[in-house]
Amino acid sequence: MASNTRKVRIGDVEIGGGNPVAVQSMTNSKTENIKETVAQIKELEEVGCEIVRVAVPNRKAIAAIPKIKKNIKIPLIADIHFHWEYAVEAIEAGADKIRINPGNIGKLDLVAKVIEKAKEKDIAVRIGVNSGSLHPKYSKEKDIAKALVKSCIEYVNFCEKLKFKNLVLSVKSSSVIDSINAYRMLASETNYPLHLGITESGSLMSGTIKSSVGLGVLLASGIGDTIRVSLSADPVHEVHVAFQILQALGLRSYGPEIISCPTCGRCDIDVIPVVEEIEKQLMKVRVPIKVAVMGCVVNGPGEAREADIGVAGGKKEGVLFKGGKALRRISTSNMAEELMAEIKKLIEDIEKTKEKE
Amino acid sequence: MASNTRKVRIGDVEIGGGNPVAVQSMTNSKTENIKETVAQIKELEEVGCEIVRVAVPNRKAIAAIPKIKKNIKIPLIADIHFHWEYAVEAIEAGADKIRINPGNIGKLDLVAKVIEKAKEKDIAVRIGVNSGSLHPKYSKEKDIAKALVKSCIEYVNFCEKLKFKNLVLSVKSSSVIDSINAYRMLASETNYPLHLGITESGSLMSGTIKSSVGLGVLLASGIGDTIRVSLSADPVHEVHVAFQILQALGLRSYGPEIISCPTCGRCDIDVIPVVEEIEKQLMKVRVPIKVAVMGCVVNGPGEAREADIGVAGGKKEGVLFKGGKALRRISTSNMAEELMAEIKKLIEDIEKTKEKE
Numbered sequence: 001m002a003s004n005t006r007k008v009r010i011g012d013v014e015i016g017g018g019n020p021v022a023v024q025s026m027t028n029s030k031t032e033n034i035k036e037t038v039a040q041i042k043e044l045e046e047v048g049c050e051i052v053r054v055a056v057p058n059r060k061a062i063a064a065i066p067k068i069k070k071n072i073k074i075p076l077i078a079d080i081h082f083h084w085e086y087a088v089e090a091i092e093a094g095a096d097k098i099r100i101n102p103g104n105i106g107k108l109d110l111v112a113k114v115i116e117k118a119k120e121k122d123i124a125v126r127i128g129v130n131s132g133s134l135h136p137k138y139s140k141e142k143d144i145a146k147a148l149v150k151s152c153i154e155y156v157n158f159c160e161k162l163k164f165k166n167l168v169l170s171v172k173s174s175s176v177i178d179s180i181n182a183y184r185m186l187a188s189e190t191n192y193p194l195h196l197g198i199t200e201s202g203s204l205m206s207g208t209i210k211s212s213v214g215l216g217v218l219l220a221s222g223i224g225d226t227i228r229v230s231l232s233a234d235p236v237h238e239v240h241v242a243f244q245i246l247q248a249l250g251l252r253s254y255g256p257e258i259i260s261c262p263t264c265g266r267c268d269i270d271v272i273p274v275v276e277e278i279e280k281q282l283m284k285v286r287v288p289i290k291v292a293v294m295g296c297v298v299n300g301p302g303e304a305r306e307a308d309i310g311v312a313g314g315k316k317e318g319v320l321f322k323g324g325k326a327l328r329r330i331s332t333s334n335m336a337e338e339l340m341a342e343i344k345k346l347i348e349d350i351e352k353t354k355e356k357e
Numbered sequence: 358m359a360s361n362t363r364k365v366r367i368g369d370v371e372i373g374g375g376n377p378v379a380v381q382s383m384t385n386s387k388t389e390n391i392k393e394t395v396a397q398i399k400e401l402e403e404v405g406c407e408i409v410r411v412a413v414p415n416r417k418a419i420a421a422i423p424k425i426k427k428n429i430k431i432p433l434i435a436d437i438h439f440h441w442e443y444a445v446e447a448i449e450a451g452a453d454k455i456r457i458n459p460g461n462i463g464k465l466d467l468v469a470k471v472i473e474k475a476k477e478k479d480i481a482v483r484i485g486v487n488s489g490s491l492h493p494k495y496s497k498e499k500d501i502a503k504a505l506v507k508s509c510i511e512y513v514n515f516c517e518k519l520k521f522k523n524l525v526l527s528v529k530s531s532s533v534i535d536s537i538n539a540y541r542m543l544a545s546e547t548n549y550p551l552h553l554g555i556t557e558s559g560s561l562m563s564g565t566i567k568s569s570v571g572l573g574v575l576l577a578s579g580i581g582d583t584i585r586v587s588l589s590a591d592p593v594h595e596v597h598v599a600f601q602i603l604q605a606l607g608l609r610s611y612g613p614e615i616i617s618c619p620t621c622g623r624c625d626i627d628v629i630p631v632v633e634e635i636e637k638q639l640m641k642v643r644v645p646i647k648v649a650v651m652g653c654v655v656n657g658p659g660e661a662r663e664a665d666i667g668v669a670g671g672k673k674e675g676v677l678f679k680g681g682k683a684l685r686r687i688s689t690s691n692m693a694e695e696l697m698a699e700i701k702k703l704i705e706d707i708e709k710t711k712e713k714e
Contacts, residue, residue, distance in 0.1 A: 027621065028624065032622075037622070055623040057622065130659075131659070131660075132651075174616040177605075177607050199656070200618045201617075202615045207619075209569045209601040212565070212570045213605045216569065231619055232618065232620060233619075233629060238619070244567070257563075258559045258563060259558075260558075265389075265394070265412035265413075265414065265418065266438075294557065296414075299488075299489030299557065300489070302491070
């Protein structure tokens, strides 16, 4: 995917140039609250987050950067608006990349100071243009997508004049359509790695839908080198959702996939609680197995047979399938437990085999 | 969208041929439990569901069809597997459309009997091929998408020989990629209206992600005339998610859009509970207004200004925006209430204006 983009390094993570699409998130603690910020980043690391961004709105946040970095494993990006000095100081404090929205920094000679410092320290800069903070000179452009791209390209050209190409670009809008159009345009005009996101996309559910649609459409056409799902919710959800979008498109493997029927009047077993229980217990498992929980005989045995492990409902009992074959009948009363016990065995076997290899 | 597909009528709903993409769902009550099934369909109608499907696995369910129909407003589809007689009887009982998976009906002369009855009563038939129940003769085809399409087209050709073209087609897989590939192939080979879905897509969250990605990719390229989001969850969610996917792509207008920031270390107000409260209160509102809830000054005033109404956080208080202008400062302690009061006024004004027109 996106294999024709430039390779850019962020700490020890490479994006672009055919690397797997990297998943990032952003903390919502006050950055200067080092304990809380580190704790949040550790939670994010645990669910697979590969790059993390923190807001840097003041000098206390800058001072926190080296202390946070000492306690985390993944690269840290400093997010800066308005103050070019903060960007320069954040780079000096050890940020692995900075994100600026040049429109919020102001005059180009101030942007130049930031770029010179990034060049000196050899770190990447994301030019993150955003529909909510477009430069006033684009306020009359009716096509938001075009305005976002024009503004972004203008800054790219400026950076290139300074002989700086260590760039990642984003053109986020809170409108899914504007975002899709903007990224498509940008991808056709540059080969810098693209950071995808639908900005201010809303609550856990609404934001997940908007992000899955928007990022899904772009990723499916080969656009995107790193993604962030923005949700007004615990950032841990952002990572889960991001990986599930990538897994749906076969771009990353994240964890077990649960194939479960939507239940209908044909259902012989109570699928929903079984699915919820299995999903909860598999939340931290990263082995990419397929688990089927199916309510009846219509697609049940078919899906269960295709899955690594699964159960299909029957009149009084269910049938447990493993490796494509019916293993045994199980009672509908403790289906989740029985299925989970078999899943655990399967995961152990897979891990043992891996160790041997 | 999909304006070059044939028009097909389901009760009083038309799909295909440039009609808006219709949203459907399926009950999960026992169909023969008329009271429960009607109650569930009324709930679905209330959230905007336009077509509903019920499972018809036995003769009690067939007998329930006329009684259910008397109590609901939207067209009813009978979902039939295995028994061709049930399909014939469901049509006689007044189903507005039937869905069959011919591979589950069996021999073609039995399928013919169903088609002849549909022709007689002038109702549409969905040929719903499914990865979990593919005809055994395709079991060796490695490309599931190709197998789904081949099987579907085979039945389409058979129906056309019987001079029956009142068809809707689906080729669902639990794999997002297989589904995308199958529908793309199918759309290039036929002009029948397509019913999109990712089958057995999983729990509320996982299924929402897989469906949003899969249906999003297809809808964005103009494929799809009616959609069903399959979730192992209350079917009401299926309708909400379906409309939000369509709204994200500008294909349908469903209700208020909440633009809200993901919160970060820069946040001056507690965005998440405000968003949750506003979203809850607007759940049943169908006026397509844009509401912004933004935590700080970076994109806050920008987004709030572009929205119909919004709030942007500040150091001690927020600023309420309406129609692009700052209206007044509001305290951060009762932000949700103040914002909601203004939203209600706005909705009343919009509805009054509508009445006058």
